[in-house]
Amino acid sequence: MVSTILNTDVKQKDADIAVVVAVTSRALFECEADDDGGDDVYGVGLAFPLLKALHRVNERLLEQNPAESLLFDVILITTDSQQQQQSSRIISSTRHYGLDVGRFCFASEDDFIESLLKNNVQLFLTTDRNEALQASQNGVLSVMLDQQIASCPSEQLRVMFCGDAIIRPDAGPSQQASQSFSSQLGEMRRRFGMLDTPLSIILVTSCGGRESCGSALRTLRSHGVSVDEAYSLAGSPRGPILSLLRPHFLLSDRFIGLDE
């Protein structure tokens, strides 16, 4: 049984237009396994800086146009029964940090997928590989956050596209989800100029040469995404470049886990 609770601290977004991003409670907060800490506020988790960055994009969008409806609409979702039972603690922690979370979905491992679909989630952020796989198989664009990639001190939201994956023709169920999310991201990016943007879009192609990168640039452009930074690695190791780029998360047309 999923219970959905609105966060009355924040203004609700227009559900039809906003970009719905779901983040798991375990990604957002440090939820220990042995949970008897009572009503104490949780410590911050891997997804915390990312959420702050999403919030900043929203703020800047509203600064430019107070009637803006193309905003990030963040849902906090629990994906196991243990977390499901920590609802009050999760809500109070969210309020404590003043996070821009629109609503809470308290689901368990059996029904969180259904919850993602019902809420029209366009991007699912989790630290659990199985959850990401499951969601992806059900057509939801999923990202598994990991230590190296997600803990980015950057204020600017940095989203990275892995170019070699974009041009692969395999049409997974989440390829369409990926394209639609990318288009919306592209539209958000267009609200800002070249400099001083709260959102930066990065393209990296790992294996192919310059033509591979050129193709990816064209493909992204056809989806309405203008890239800010582009890197063609042509076989050189990804690790050093990734640690310099420090994206908040990586996107491809299917679920991406650790270095694939």
Add this chain to the structure above:
Amino acid sequence: MSLNNGQTLTASKQDLTKNDSSNRAPWEDAKMVLKPSTSTRKPKPPKPENAITIAVSSRVLFNMEKEQQIYEQQGMEEYIKYQVEHETQPFSPGPAFSFVKALEAVNTQLRELYPESEELFDVVLMTNNHAHVGLRLINTINHHQLFIERFCMTGGNSPIGYLKAYHTNLYLSADPVKVREALEEGIAAATMFTQEKIMEVSQTQLRVAFDGDAVLFSDESERIYKAHGLDKFFEHEKAHENKPLDHGPLKGFLEALGKLQKKFYGKGQRMDCPIRTYLVTARSAASSGTRALKTLRSWGLEIDEALFLAGAPKGPMLEKIRPHIFFDDQMFHVEGAAEMGTVACHVPYGIAQRVIKREIKDKEISSAPK
């Protein structure tokens, strides 16, 4: 039954052979695909740690003067708009172009002699440009048939980290600030200037010319010259003839060139080696030159030609040598070389840079109203 099979086989083989103009059997086709071809397939870029990586900025590889003007006068948005509008129009070559072509010519010859080796030049485009300019840059690389597969378009962020990630052996840029940053991080770097007239350079032999002090060698001797004058300089150098100078920022690059040269020598190509190096120094052969040569020898490095000018201008000598690139720490020499058509690069290292600053300051004080 077997006869039938045999007949069927023969029949199909003949059919295929009829259709296939090159008269090859299908399994031979398969063999061709599996065998690595060297002539028609594009070679794979070498691993960064094996290669000699040369990073070039877009403004030195190509001529972007017009676009640079638009950026300076009309700002970023107009600049990007212009670039995108002219996306299919390739840039014309910039000052680093002939140098990069020469590197590729050396690579071709190295691949012929050592097909399995990754000890090659690897040219990386390292630009501050936004990826909006990316397609125009890629189209231009295609148009000029350059072999550049790796690039970083940092969208305004510093390239220094990426230079390190690529194990860069030499960084060439039009921006002196970035060059200085790179030098401070221990990366050989130089600011490249556009030459005032085009000088014809060799298509088959890469020629690299270096100044000595504060380029290949440290600036220790130059400090003495600046502090105590020419006589003291000569005295000092003679006295310390057998003490090797400390190394300068471009020593590593000369070393890398030497490593490749030895690969050609190993195949009997010493006399007409596709790489040739030059020392073009204001030192004089009679006195201070000896210490320079002995230092090189102590490092186990060879230089093909050493030209001791004893203070004479370098321009005319460089015009005779026709290097693809010349490195000097003093703008006076860089400008002189560029005037006469040499692609000259400034290495902003050592005492010469501080002296310039002081001279500018002195001039400002003296011309101030009394």
